[in-house]
Amino acid sequence: MDANAMAAFGVSAEEEEMYRYFLRYPNSSTEGLQHRLRTDPEAAETILERLCQLGLVGRGGEERGISPTDPEIAMPRLIDRRMRELQEELLRVTQAHQVLDALRAEARVHDSGQRGVEQLPDPAQIRSRMDDLAFFAREEILCVEPRAELDAESINHLRPLHQRCLRRGVRLRHVVPAEALRHSPVSRYLREIAATGAEIRTADVSEHLLVYDRRAALIRLDPEDGTRGALLAHEEGLVSHSVALFEKIWADSAELPGVADEPLSEDAPTLSEMERRVLRSLVSVGKDEAGARQLGISVRTYRRHVADLMRALGAASRAQAALLARDFGWL
Numbered sequence: 001m002d003a004n005a006m007a008a009f010g011v012s013a014e015e016e017e018m019y020r021y022f023l024r025y026p027n028s029s030t031e032g033l034q035h036r037l038r039t040d041p042e043a044a045e046t047i048l049e050r051l052c053q054l055g056l057v058g059r060g061g062e063e064r065g066i067s068p069t070d071p072e073i074a075m076p077r078l079i080d081r082r083m084r085e086l087q088e089e090l091l092r093v094t095q096a097h098q099v100l101d102a103l104r105a106e107a108r109v110h111d112s113g114q115r116g117v118e119q120l121p122d123p124a125q126i127r128s129r130m131d132d133l134a135f136f137a138r139e140e141i142l143c144v145e146p147r148a149e150l151d152a153e154s155i156n157h158l159r160p161l162h163q164r165c166l167r168r169g170v171r172l173r174h175v176v177p178a179e180a181l182r183h184s185p186v187s188r189y190l191r192e193i194a195a196t197g198a199e200i201r202t203a204d205v206s207e208h209l210l211v212y213d214r215r216a217a218l219i220r221l222d223p224e225d226g227t228r229g230a231l232l233a234h235e236e237g238l239v240s241h242s243v244a245l246f247e248k249i250w251a252d253s254a255e256l257p258g259v260a261d262e263p264l265s266e267d268a269p270t271l272s273e274m275e276r277r278v279l280r281s282l283v284s285v286g287k288d289e290a291g292a293r294q295l296g297i298s299v300r301t302y303r304r305h306v307a308d309l310m311r312a313l314g315a316a317s318r319a320q321a322a323l324l325a326r327d328f329g330w331l
Contacts, residue, residue, distance in 0.1 A: 009078040010085065011054065014039070018047050019056045022068040029065045046116070054078065098157040116235030126230050127157060134161040134210040140171040142211040144247045146223045148179035148186070155189045156316050166196045175246075175253050178202040201253035211245055217242035283322045 004013040011019070018037060020029060033044050048066070051057045055077050068074075086305035120126045134141065141162075150158075162172055172193065180186045181202070194200050208223040217239045233239055267307050274295075281291040281302075292302035310321045 001014070005204070006078070008073075009082050011056075012047075014047050015050055015054075015056075016041075018044075019068060022057055022066050022171055023071070026068055027065040054081070063285060065276075071169055079121055107175075115235065117238065118232040118234070119229065120218075120232055120318075121229040123227050130210070130218065131161065133210075133216055133218070134165055137165055137170050137212050138168070139213045140173070140211075142243065142250075143163060143172070144146055144205055144209040144246060144249055145172045145174070145176050145180075145206055146205045148177045149183045150189070150231065152188050156187055159189060159192065159203065159316075162193050166193065166198060173201075173250060174198055174200040175201050175203050175205060175249055177205060178254070201250065201255060203253035204234060205248055205249060207249070209242060209249075211239065211242050213244060214239060214243055275305060275309060278302065279321075282306060282309070282318060 002014060006016045006175050007013070014037070021036065030048065032043070037044060039047070048057070048164065052059065056074050058069065084219040120129060166172055173192070174190070176190065178188070180190065190200055206223060208220040210218040215234070217233045218230055219233070219242070220228065220230045232243065277295055278291070281294055285294060287301050288302055292299045295302065306318065
């Protein structure tokens with residue numbers, strides 16, 4: 001048995017050892033207890049006092065010694081106590097946004113005087129700041145993306161950021177050029193985030209713009225080239241101007257309901273019969289060896305087909321490949 005099986009209930013290994021001792025030897029005195037438990041008298045008394053607080057033992061006087069509480073009674077008490085502690089901790093965590101708002105207020109005071117606009121010359125810096133801003137977003141992200149085509153690296157970076165935000169209830173409004181829907185990787189990405197709540201519209205746009213909670217605005221210096229650097233504005237006037245620009249673009253953009261149900265673009269990848277068989281095997285068989293044996297091919301060939309499928313789908317993992325394949329109606 002685990003030496004500290006009761007750790008999940010807030011009971012230390014030393015406390016558990018003493019409780020088990022009294023279960024084996026009920027009504028024992030505390031005389032010599034420290035020797036049996038290999039600790040000093042003061043530490044033993046501290047542990048005993050803690051057990052009394054937890055309701056695991058009771059003092060019966062010098063004649064009756066220490067009486068352990070029946071586990072059938074003690075464990076439900078511990079569970080209730082621990083659940084209350086966890087609920088209180090969860091409440092503190094869920095209220096952390098209040099602390100965040102206070103810190104943001106402090107930061108805005110600092111920003112207004114010292115860094116109303118940040119220069120981000122390096123693409124790695126831009127992505128790092130995007131990660132931070134998306135992580136702390138609590139209300140809304142506004143996005144205008146003028147590029148009709150995005151490389152796999154950019155999509156794989158944006159996908160988890162936006163999905164996590166949407167799962168937290170952050171509203172995501174995204175404007176893209178209509179041509180983006182004819183580029184398979186971008187179209188698939190837009191379908192994914194639309195299926196989880198993102199609002200997608202199309203417009204003839206030349207600006208690149210990201211606004212987080214109407215508190216920070218990120219603008220690429222070259223809308224078509226992210227390697228040229230970007231500006232990150234915190235100053236209230238600049239952010240307000242960015243929001244107004246976005247709202248004008250949004251108002252002039254075209255509604256795009258049911259993005260997840262749109263037909264595939266003409267350049268969507270197609271599958272051979274063997275690839276379809278591999279795909280079905282991929283989602284129904286756990287191990288590559290079993291899948292290869294099922295299809296009568298070598299493991300090496302099977303894995304090559306899987307890699308080709310993931311590449312065709314623009315998937316970063318096998319699980320994601322299965323989800324995208326369902327979007328295409330391949331499964």
